Amino acid sequence: MVIDVSVSLPRGLTLKNPVIAASGTFGFGPEYSRYVDIGALGGVSVKGVSPEPWLGNPTPRVWETPLGLLNSIGLQNPGMDVFLQEDLPFLRDQNAVVIVNIIGHTVDEYAQVAARMNHEPGVAALEVNISCPNIKEGGMSFGQDPDQAYAVMKAVRQVTDLPVMVKLSPNVTYPGLIAQAVEAAGADMISAINTLVGLAIDIKHRRPALGGVTGGLSGPAIKPVALRVVYEVAQSVNIPIIGMGGIATATDVLEFLLAGAQAVMVGTVTFQYPKRMNEIIEALPQVLHEYGFASVRDAVGQALPGRAPIRGGGQ
Amino acid sequence: MADTMISEQVLAPIVENRAVAPDHVELIISSAVLSQAEPGQFAHILTPGMLRRPVSFSRIDQENGQVGLMFQIVGDGTRWLAERRHGEVLDILGPLGHGFAAPDPTKPWCLVGGGVGVPPLYAAAARYLHRSRPDVIIGARTADWVLMAQDFKDLGLDVTVATDDGTAGHAGTVMGPLETWLQDHPDGQVFACGPTPMLAAVSAACEGRATAYVALEQRMGCGIGACLACVVKAHGKEHAEYRRVCTEGPVFAAKELIW
Incomplete structure (x- = not known):
C-alpha cells in the first residue's frame, strides 16, 4: 500500500502531508516541540503576527463548552520584528513549512507585515487573518465585508510574492462571496474556518465568563459548520481550500478532503492530546486506503455535487 | 530550576x-x-x-x-x-511551570493558604523543612473545609486556622493572623496560595515589609505556554505586560504583578 499524502499548492508550495498546525493553538512552536515532531507536520501556521506588539484581552481567556472551547485571547503577540528575530529561527531549524498568520487593525498594517515577511528565509506562505472575532478594530470586520476583504488581500498581494491564503470567518451569511472577493484580489488559497462568535455565562459571578465578553468557539462542536463552509466555498472559487474546524482524527481529515479541502489545519484537539497531529499523519494513509483512495489528491472534492474535484495549484 | x-x-x-x-x-x-x-x-x-x-x-x-x-x-x-x-x-x-524556590533560611517564613490553595504550600513545607521551619496560616469557609492542618502538624509545625464562619480557629480571613505575624516578623518571607482576592490582600499587606511569593490560579488552555490563555498582568521593563501562569508561574514574586 503506497498512499501519496503530499499536497501541491499554488506558487510551488508543497506539503509532505495535509496536516498543518492551526494558528493560535501552537504558539510559535517551541513549547510543543517536547511533544510534537514538528518536522513531520505538513506545516505550521504561527500565532497571528502584527506590526507592533499586541497585549491581548483581559482574562479569563478560555472557557470550556460542550464539545467546544470558547477563547478570547485577543491575538497577543510580540510584533513582527521580535517574531523574526526570536521565534522564526526555531521553526526554520525544525525544517517546518512556516505559514505566517498576519493580522492588523488597518489595511496598511496587514500590508506592513506582509511586506516584512516577503523574502524572509523560512517563511513559506502567509495566512491573512481577516476573521478573528476577538479584537475590536480590524480583524473579523474585514472578513465580513467583500469590499474590505478585497482591499486587504489586494494590499497584501501588492507587496509579496509568497503564496497567500485568506482565513475566512464563518460569521457571515455567504462565506462564498467573501471567498470570491479575495480570489479576485489575488489570493492563492482560502483557509476556513476561523472560530464562531459565542458567549458563555459565569453563573457564580453573574456575568459573561470571558474577560473579552464574547469569544471564538472551536473544537468538535463546530465541525459541521466548518464542513458546510468548506463545501460551499469549494463551489464558489477555483483556488484551493485549507479546511479546519473541530478536526480530531484522520477520518475527520478525510471528511474535509471530500468536502473540497486540499489540506487541513488542526488546533483545539492539541490541547487535550499534544501528539495528536503526528498520530493523524500516521493514521491517514490507512484511512485513505480503507475508503478506496490512493492519495490525498484523489479524495479532494469527491463529496461535491456533480462536478470534478477542484484542481490544485502548483502548475 | x-x-x-x-x-x-x-x-x-x-x-x-x-x-x-x-x-x-x-x-x-x-x-x-x-x-x-x-x-x-x-x-x-x-x-x-x-x-x-x-x-x-x-x-x-x-x-x-x-x-x-x-x-x-x-x-x-x-x-x-x-x-x-x-x-x-x-x-x-x-x-x-515554575514552583516555589527554596526559602531564605536566615529569614522568618510564613505559609498562607486559602481553601484549595493550601496543598502546594504543604508540598513546599515538606520539601524545605530541613532549611527553615515555617509558621502556617490556613483559611477556609468553614471548619470542615480546612485542608491539611493535621499534615502540617505532623511535620511539627504550628498551624493557625481562620474560618469565615468562625467554626474553627479565628473568625474571619487569614489576613488577621497574617497581620499579627507581619508585625512580629517585618523582615519575613511569605508564600501564599488561594483565591485571587486573598492573594491581592496578602501582597498589599506584605508591601514594604515581608517578601511575598504567590502561586496563582487561572483558567488554562494548553498548560505549556503556547496558547496564552492563562496570563496575568505584570510590571514590564517599560510598560505592563502579560506573563503566563503556566510557564513563568504559577509562582510569582508578588511585587512583579499588577493587582
Missing part, C-alpha cells in the same frame, strides 16, 4: 483516592517523572472535556515515586476526576 527539569506526557496509575473534606479529593498517583516536581508546579490532567485540568502537587514523594493531587470538585471535569479509583490511569502533562 524547572527549565532544566523534565516534563512529559505520562500515564500514571492512581494508588489511592481519598476524600479529604466535603467536595475535596486527594488522588495519590504513581509516577517517577511527576515525583521530580518542585513544590508549586502542577500536573495538567486529561478529562473528558476539551481542556485538561491543572492541579498543583500536594505531596511530592521522590523516594516512592508518588505524588498527591488535591482539588475541589467545582465542575464536570473535577467531578469526573474525583470519581477515578485505585488502579485507573490518568493521562498527565507535567510537572509544569
